[in-house]
Amino acid sequence: MQHWMIEDLYAKIFDSTVVAIGITDQQGKYVMVNPAWCRMMGYSATEAESLHVNDVTPPEDRGSSSMNFARLISGEIPGIRLSRRYLRKDGSCFWADLHVSRVIHDDGATVELVGIFVNIDPxxxxxxxxxxxxxxxxxxxxxxxxxxxxxxxxxxHDSLTQLYNRRVLNEILEHEIQRSIRSKRGMAVALADVDDFKKVNDNYGHDVGDLALIELAKVLSHEIRTTDFVGRWGGEEFLFIFPETTCEGAMIVIERVREQVENIRIPIPGGELAFTVSIGLSYHMGNDNVYTIVNEADQAMYKAKQAGKNRCLQYQTGCPKT
Missing domain, CATH: 1.20.5 (Single alpha-helices involved in coiled-coils or other helix-helix interfaces)
Known part of the structure; x- marks a missing residue:
């Protein structure tokens, strides 16, 4: 192919390609742009000849742009490909995928830079x-x-006291009974009931009654071991589960709980409200079911109320040897 034909082909490619091509001199002034560059940038080819690279670069990007330009002109790098922003004639910006390479003179010096880019804004x-x-x-x-x-x-959890609710307590009971059977170690269940709680609600209202239950729940959860469980069984009744414990150990805990409840004070108009609890305990070695153990604790709790309230009683006579 003759030289003029090659030049004509290059010119046609330059004019018809869909990618933008801009050629700058060593000072960064545009010397030639193709129609695709003009369409993307909004400038005519004639207008482009008066533009510098900085004119089509957002102000905040000009520092990095100038640094890359200097590295290319000096020959530090042969070319560069990067994503950068261009500033159009109308002031809008768009992202482009840019590839810049050097045009080398016969003596090896950089004459011009050729930048080819496509719009990647979408x-x-x-x-x-x-x-x-x-x-x-x-x-x-x-x-x-x-x-x-x-x-x-x-x-x-119970929405008022934030303690476990009855459904969860039943699940824990089933699990701990089975564990007690496997380990052959004892467990205890205790049921606590607020003494004369109906009078609290009748005399001071349900808001005070709710506050009393909330403060009670804090004491109950604070006084047990991290391995123990306590939850709201229903109304003003609270159930304790003491896994892998002795009868004496469980009795010590519920007696401590009873004493701490006595110290609770709820502010009311004209003074403070104090209340007590009665607690019943049943101790087993994993040889019974949930209903039996809870029922025994319930019976012991009512015996405590009948005996004068504000006390702890065990269903079994004496603590069994473990």
Whole structure:
């Protein structure tokens, strides 16, 4: 192919390609741009000849742009490919995938720089939208997780006292009875009931009664071991589960609980409200069922009330040897 034909082909490629091509001199002034560059930038080819690279670079990006330009001109790097922003004639910006290479003179000096780029603004925006969507999804998932945890808590805890509810206590009882059977170690169950609680509600209202139950729950949960369980059995009744313990050890705990309850004071108009609890305890070596153990603790608790209230009683006569 003859030389003029090659030059003509190059010219046609330069003019018809869909990628933008801009050629600058060593000072960064544009000397030639193709029609695709003009369409993307909003300048005519004639206008481009009066532009510097900085004129089509957002102000905040000019520092890094000038540094890369200097490295290319000096020959420190033969070429560079990067994503960068361009500033159009109308002041809008867009992202481009840019590849710049040097045009080398016969003596090895850099004569010009050729920059070829395509508009990747849609991809950048899509990635940004995707990141934002992922961020929102992450936030939604975290909110959903928190909601699920809250629902789980609500399903397992009494809404007023925040202690375990009756359903969970029954599950724990079944589990601990089976563990007691396997380990051949004793366990105790105690049932506590607030003495004369109806009078509290009748005389001071349910708000004061609720406050009394909340303060009571704090004492109950504070006085037990980390391996023990306590929950609201119903109304003003609270159930304790003491796994792998001795009868004497369980009695010490419920007596300590009873004493601490006596110290609770609830502010009321004109003074303070004090109240007491009666507690019944049943001790087993894993040889009975939930109904029997809880029923025995319940019977012991009512005997404590009949004996004068504000006391702890054990269903069994004396503590069995373990």
């Amino acid at each position: 991809q950048i925006k899509a990635e940004s939208d995707l990141q934002e969507m992922n961020k929102k999804l992450t936030g939604t998932n975290q909110e959903l997780q928190r909601a699920m945890e809250e629902l789980e808590k609500l399903a397992r």
